[in-house]
Amino acid sequence: MNLEEIKSEIETNVPGCRLEIIPNGSPSGQHSLLVDADHAFAAAAYLRDAPNRQFDYCSNATGIDWPIKEVSTKVKTKKIVDGVEKDVDEVVKTQTGGYLEVVYHLFSVELRQGPLVLRMRTEDRAERIHLPSLTPLWRSAEYQEREIFDLYGVMFDGHPDLRRLLMWEGFEDHPMRRDYVDPDDYEYEPTAHDEVLKRAQAHVAAEGGR
Amino acid sequence: MDEQLKSELRRQGVVATSLQELYNWGRRSSLWPLNFGLACCAIEMIAATMARYDLARFGAEVFRPSPRQADLMIVAGTVTKKMAPQVVRLYNQMPEPKYVISMGACAISGGPFKQGYNVLKGIDRYIPVDVYIPGCPPRPEALIDAFLMLQKKIDEQYLTGPNRPRHLNADMPSEFVVPEFGTHDLVPTQNSEVWKAPLVNISIAGKNESGRD
Amino acid sequence: MSVLTDTPIDLTPDLPNDRSEGQLLEVSMGPQHPSTHGVFRMDVTLDGEKVVKLKPVFGYLHRNHEKIAENESYLGCMPYTDRLDYICSITNNWAYALAVETLAGIQVPERAEYLRVITGELTRLQNHAGLVGFLMQDMGASGTPLMYAFREREKVLDLFEALTGARMMCNYMRFGGCRVDVPSGWLQAAQKVIDGFPKFLDEFESLLMSNEILMARTQGVGVVTREQAINAGISGPMARASGVNYDLRKVDKYGIYDRFSFRVPLGEHGDVYDRYMLRVLEMRESIEILKQAMRDLPAGPIMDPNTKIRGFRPKAGEAYGRIEGPKGELGFYLISDGSPNPYRFRVRPPSLINLTLLEDMCLGQNVADIVIILGSVDIVLGEVDR
Numbered sequence: 001m002n003l004e005e006i007k008s009e010i011e012t013n014v015p016g017c018r019l020e021i022i023p024n025g026s027p028s029g030q031h032s033l034l035v036d037a038d039h040a041f042a043a044a045a046y047l048r049d050a051p052n053r054q055f056d057y058c059s060n061a062t063g064i065d066w067p068i069k070e071v072s073t074k075v076k077t078k079k080i081v082d083g084v085e086k087d088v089d090e091v092v093k094t095q096t097g098g099y100l101e102v103v104y105h106l107f108s109v110e111l112r113q114g115p116l117v118l119r120m121r122t123e124d125r126a127e128r129i130h131l132p133s134l135t136p137l138w139r140s141a142e143y144q145e146r147e148i149f150d151l152y153g154v155m156f157d158g159h160p161d162l163r164r165l166l167m168w169e170g171f172e173d174h175p176m177r178r179d180y181v182d183p184d185d186y187e188y189e190p191t192a193h194d195e196v197l198k199r200a201q202a203h204v205a206a207e208g209g210r
Numbered sequence: 211m212d213e214q215l216k217s218e219l220r221r222q223g224v225v226a227t228s229l230q231e232l233y234n235w236g237r238r239s240s241l242w243p244l245n246f247g248l249a250c251c252a253i254e255m256i257a258a259t260m261a262r263y264d265l266a267r268f269g270a271e272v273f274r275p276s277p278r279q280a281d282l283m284i285v286a287g288t289v290t291k292k293m294a295p296q297v298v299r300l301y302n303q304m305p306e307p308k309y310v311i312s313m314g315a316c317a318i319s320g321g322p323f324k325q326g327y328n329v330l331k332g333i334d335r336y337i338p339v340d341v342y343i344p345g346c347p348p349r350p351e352a353l354i355d356a357f358l359m360l361q362k363k364i365d366e367q368y369l370t371g372p373n374r375p376r377h378l379n380a381d382m383p384s385e386f387v388v389p390e391f392g393t394h395d396l397v398p399t400q401n402s403e404v405w406k407a408p409l410v411n412i413s414i415a416g417k418n419e420s421g422r423d
Numbered sequence: 424m425s426v427l428t429d430t431p432i433d434l435t436p437d438l439p440n441d442r443s444e445g446q447l448l449e450v451s452m453g454p455q456h457p458s459t460h461g462v463f464r465m466d467v468t469l470d471g472e473k474v475v476k477l478k479p480v481f482g483y484l485h486r487n488h489e490k491i492a493e494n495e496s497y498l499g500c501m502p503y504t505d506r507l508d509y510i511c512s513i514t515n516n517w518a519y520a521l522a523v524e525t526l527a528g529i530q531v532p533e534r535a536e537y538l539r540v541i542t543g544e545l546t547r548l549q550n551h552a553g554l555v556g557f558l559m560q561d562m563g564a565s566g567t568p569l570m571y572a573f574r575e576r577e578k579v580l581d582l583f584e585a586l587t588g589a590r591m592m593c594n595y596m597r598f599g600g601c602r603v604d605v606p607s608g609w610l611q612a613a614q615k616v617i618d619g620f621p622k623f624l625d626e627f628e629s630l631l632m633s634n635e636i637l638m639a640r641t642q643g644v645g646v647v648t649r650e651q652a653i654n655a656g657i658s659g660p661m662a663r664a665s666g667v668n669y670d671l672r673k674v675d676k677y678g679i680y681d682r683f684s685f686r687v688p689l690g691e692h693g694d695v696y697d698r699y700m701l702r703v704l705e706m707r708e709s710i711e712i713l714k715q716a717m718r719d720l721p722a723g724p725i726m727d728p729n730t731k732i733r734g735f736r737p738k739a740g741e742a743y744g745r746i747e748g749p750k751g752e753l754g755f756y757l758i759s760d761g762s763p764n765p766y767r768f769r770v771r772p773p774s775l776i777n778l779t780l781l782e783d784m785c786l787g788q789n790v791a792d793i794v795i796i797l798g799s800v801d802i803v804l805g806e807v808d809r
Contacts, residue, residue, distance in 0.1 A: 026740025026759065027528030056653050057669075060743065060771040062756050105743050105756070105771075109653050109669050115743055140656020140776050143481075151489075166482035166808060167328065168292050172393040175327045176490055182327035183395035245457045249484055249805055250509035250591060252461070260573040275457040290808075293462055293483045296454055322503065325494065326487030347509075347591060 001113050003031055006053070010035075013050070014042045022119060032103070032117035040120050041132040041158070047106060047116065048137055055106040055116055058138035062105075063148035065177045066097035067125065100125055100154050104134065104141070122154060125177075133159035151176035230369045237281075237307065238269075238364040241357070244280035245273040246300065249287025251314040251347040258350035268357050277303040282360070284353075285339075288316035288323055289330040291396050295388050298336045302385040306377035309364075311356050312339045315346045322346065335400040337386055447475065450790075454483045458561050458794040461804030465781075465793065472789045477782045481775070484808040492768035497523055497598070497735045500768060505592040507770060508806040510553060511546045513583070514748045516596035521677060522744030522755035523598040527737040529730050534723040535600035536679045540716045541613070542586070542595060543746075544709040548620060549579040550749035551660075551702040551709075554801050558699060559631065561798040562640050568631065575623045578616045585609055599730030610717065617713045624706060632700075641696035645784040645796035648693060655779040659751025661800060664701045665693030671747035682719070683712045698799040736763050750774050750801055770809055774802040 007019045017039035022032045035043050047055045072091045079088045100122045107114030122129045133156035135141045145156045146165040153174035156162055164171065173180060184199065211226060219226050227235075247255055259265045259273065274280040277300045289297055301310070312333055315321030320331040333339065340363060343356045367375045376382040386404065389396040453464035462483035468476035488507060492500045504519045505512035517539055524531065531539075556572025580590045586609060587593040587602070595602055631637055647657065652665040662669060670687045672680040688704035690697030739761040745754035751773030758767040777800050784796050 024740045024742075026526050026738055026742055028525040028740065028742035030525075030742060032741075058656055059658075059745070059752060060754055060756060060769070062767070062769040064758065064767050103756070105754070109667060112674050117743070138656065139654050139779055142655075142779055143775055164482075166292075166485040168391045168482070170391050170393060175487070178493075180327070182325075183399070185331060185395060185399050246455050248462055249486075250506055253509060253591065257573060257577070260577075261570050262574070262577050288484065288486050290483060290485055292485065293454060296483075300455055322506070323486045323491065325491050327490065328482075328485045328487055349590065 001116070003033060003116075006047075006116070007033060009050070009053075010043045010046055013046050014039050017043050019043070030115060030117055032119050034119045034121065037120055037122070037131050040118075041134065041137070044104075044118065044134050044137055047118075054108045054110045055114070057107045057109045057114075058104055058134065058140050059107050059115070060103075060105040061134075061141050061144035061148065062103045063152035063154060063176065064101040064103065065125070065152055066099055066101060067178050068098040069096050070094070071096055098124060100129060100152055102131055102145075102148060102154060129153060130155045130157050132157050133162075135159050150174070153177070233369060234365050234367060238361040240272075241268075241270045241282045241309070241360070242272045242274050242280050243270055243282045243284050244277055244300065244304070245275045246283065247286050248289060248293065248297075249316065251286035251317070254347045254350055255284055255286045255313065255353060258353045263350040263354065265354065265357070268354065268361070270357055277301075278305065280304055281307060282309045282311065284311045284313050285317040285333045286313040286347075288321065289333045290328050291330055292328065292391075294330045294333075294336060294396060295390065297333060298386055298388045301337045302388065306384050307375060308377075308384075309340045309360055310337060311353075311360065312342045313353060313356070314348055315344055318342050318344065330396075332405075335405045336389060337401075338404055452793070453480075458798070460557065460797065460802055461807075463797075463802065463804055463807065465797075467785075467790065467793065469790055472791075474785045474788055474790060474793060477785045477793070479778060479781055481808055484804040486805070486809065488770060488809045489768050492765055494764060496733075496763050497737070497765060498732050500765065501597070502592065502594045504770075505594050506805055507772070507809060508748070508750060508753070508774065508803045509591060510803055511550045511749050512591060512593045513542045513546045513595050514746065514753065516594065517543055518744060518746045518748065518753040519755050520596040520598045521746055522742055522757050523735075523737070525744045526740060526742035526757050526759060527598070527730075527735075529599045530727055531600055531678075532724045532727060533679075533721050534604075535725045535727075537716050537720045538601050538605070538725065539596065539678060540680070540683075541713060541720070542583070542593075542601075544713045544716070545579050545582060545613070545616075547709045547749045548706055548713075549576045550801075551706050552576050552579075552623070554798075555627065555699065555702055558795065558798040559637075561794045562637065564631075568627070571623065571627060575620065578619075582609070582613050582616060585612070597726065597730075597732050598735070599727035599732065600725045604725050610720070614717055617710060617717065620710055621707070624703060628703065632703075638696065640792075640795060641699060641799075642694055643692070644695045644788060644792050645799060646692065646694045647780055647784060651780060651783070652693065656776045657751070657780065658773050658777065659748065659801075660701050660705060661698055661751065661777050663688065664690035664697040666691055671745060671752060675745070677744075677746055683715045685709075685711050695795055695799040698801075702801075734763060736761060741767075745771065748773060750803070750806070751777055770806070772806045772809060774800075774804075774806040775808075778802060778807065 003021055010017055018036040020034040022034050024031045047053050070093050072093050074089045075092050076087055077090045078085055102120045104118040106116040120131050122131060131154055133145055135145055145159055148154050149162055150164040150166050151174055216226050259271060265271050283301055312318050317333050320329045323329040324331055341356045341360050343352045345352055387401050448469045450467045450469060452467055454462040464480040466478045467474055488503055504515040507515050552572045552575045556569035559568035583593050584590050587595045647665045649666045652662045652667050666689050668689055673687060685708045688701050690701050737759045739759055741758040743754055743756045745752050753773055754771030756769035757765050760766040785793050
């Protein structure tokens with residue numbers, strides 16, 4: 001299963017579709033295909049229906065949160081310091097992340113192929129969080145997309161029944177996001193340590209000491 | 211009555227007893243648990259009722275599907291925040307006298323899932339618990355031990371006096387506050403009539419311990 | 424599969440087309456309900472006895488596995504996997520170990536692979552035995568079949584206890600092998616259990632397989648077609664009962680499953696009876712695999728010596744590993760950012776996804792059939808809600 005071939009196939013059959021191969025650094029070698037949100041549904045429909053692909057089985061749908069993260073990399077540059085050319089390490093700061101991602105693992109039961117890893121990204125993490133739902137294509141995504149909506153807050157356009165799956169109605173926030181602050185309801189263990197100790201001490205300070 | 215005289219009479223085939231003993235014997239010998247499992251521990255609870263461990267030997271094999279017919283609630287498994295109101299409501303629906311066994315680490319304190327945002331850190335925040343059995347999950351033998359412990363507890367109850375149990379004291383509550391779903395957590399987060407945060411000397415915790423940096 | 428084809432099917436579900444006569448009744452089944460296999464809730468709308476709408480409600484056992492794992496080390500996640508599908512902890516360990524091994528490119532020694540197959544198939548045996556017993560209980564055969572099933576299950580649990588120290592939460596596998604080698608005498612004890620298991624199946628089958636009530640209650644009830652099953656991501660015994668020839672032990676050949684000869688039973692009608700029978704047949708195939716694995720078990724190490732399980736930091740990347748669990752395709756999707764904790768730890772829960780078609784299966788059936796349809800799906804709430 002050649003990802004380059006699949007990419008060019010989709011590009012010819014779904015005009016305007018922007019695709020990108022995301023390399024995977026681990027030995028698993030499961031590289032993935034990033035598809036833009038506007039053409040994702042058409043691309044997925046092509047993958048399902050094309051006779052030489054037949055990805056009829058959408059096994060897994062996952063949400064991932066990528067908050068904005070500053071990555072500093074050291075770059076060696078030549079600079080003239082005091083009139084002498086020297087090798088200087090310069091720290092270059094770049095920003096990555098700042099979006100929510102949904103990953104689908106597609107398999108073909110007929111051709112026994114897979115996994116094809118399909119990714120979609122929202123534009124940011126607050127407002128523009130809409131992605132097309134793939135539930136009309138694969139019903140297996142129905143509950144999983146509801147779960148992603150519940151825990152990450154991705155809005156799936158075209159989902160037949162987009163409600164919270166696991167948390168109760170009326171719950172605010174999306175607890176699987178990495179900046180979620182969980183409710184402060186520990187009672188403090190006799191062996192409080194690390195994070196728990198800090199929170200316990202904050203409680204004691206708030207109550208004026210014990 | 212004198213214990214020696216009592217045992218002497220029993221040898222003669224005469225059973226002398228007090229109303230209190232008879233009453234407690236009757237209650238402890240037919241505890242009917244609520245047929246109610248939450249998570250992993252429920253499987254061990256079922257195993258305890260099966261032929262090998264045979265909970266029926268202790269008069270507790272009649273698992274009732276309805277809280278109205280049950281007098282023992284075995285909280286077997288993790289109580290999540292979404293489930294906690296239902297657990298308290300079930301407890302309120304049970305008629306007095308009623309008892310609670312908190313089975314497993316999760317029901318006691320949240321156990322391995324204590325850090326979870328949707329996990330209640332112990333069912334004793336909302337309802338009074340009679341017997342705690344630790345374990346993840348406790349073995350069926352541990353559940354049997356909890357039954358024996360509860361039977362012992364019932365045996366020692368007085369029918370009169372200030373220490374009489376809740377169901378004989380009209381002033382004591384038999385229903386407890388059912389928490390409601392809030393926007394981030396349950397409201398209230400605990401029933402302060404039932405549960406107080408345990409006192410922990412935090413000022414020394416984490417310090418002066420060998421093996422820690 | 425002559426068993427499945429010889430029996431006639433005459434019960435076709437007739438959907439109510441005139442709902443104006445009776446009033447609709449809304450019933451909330453669960454979360455405390457003796458037949459929902461845990462804290463599962465269904466909001467059912469009934470027209471008399473017939474189901475016209477069914478909406479499952481999840482989350483009553485949402486224990487935040489995925490969030491907790493993001494703050495745990497890779498090794499620290501292993502005991503949590505035990506508690507996902509708490510009936511089959513060993514196969515959960517296996518799926519997670521496989522995902523980490525895929526992520527980091529770890530090789531597993533031969534003896535460990537055999538031990539994985541032996542313990543994994545024993546897990547399948549006790550899961551299916553328990554399921555068949557519970558299904559009978561749901562149908563009203565109160566007590567006896569479940570007692571028989573638990574009697575067999577206890578024998579397998581004794582083996583697990585002798586091997587791993589725990590009856591249910593075995594925490595047996597590590598990435599790169601298994602935690603402990605078998606104690607002396609264990610293999611003989613296991614052989615005895617395996618040899619005795621077909622007798623239980625014979626007994627169970629002669630008691631129930633052609634039972635008239637069983638057939639009347641299960642045949643033609645809760646039908647899933649092949650196309651529906653694939654599209655809804657149904658996996659495991661439930662998909663094979665609908666005729667989907669997709670067993671990951673044959674498709675992916677993970678571990679050493681290509682060394683064993685075994686058959687994949689397939690159903691034809693996709694009803695509750697097929698799902699029940701398929702589990703019974705799968706138990707017989709598992710016994711075949713176990714016999715071969717016990718015969719061929721080699722000597723050698725059980726852990727890959729190059730793997731450092733404490734302070735394990737895989738390279739940045741991602742991997743999806745899946746196995747054929749007793750409930751279906753159990754997958755783990757891990758993303759590493761090079762730190763000691765997984766950046767994302769996703770469980771692909773077969774129990775949840777197999778419930779996708781619950782409403783379709785139940786529509787038009789009687790309310791009492793909901794219970795056995797749900798029982799035949801084989802769910803464990805720890806895995807449904809995670």
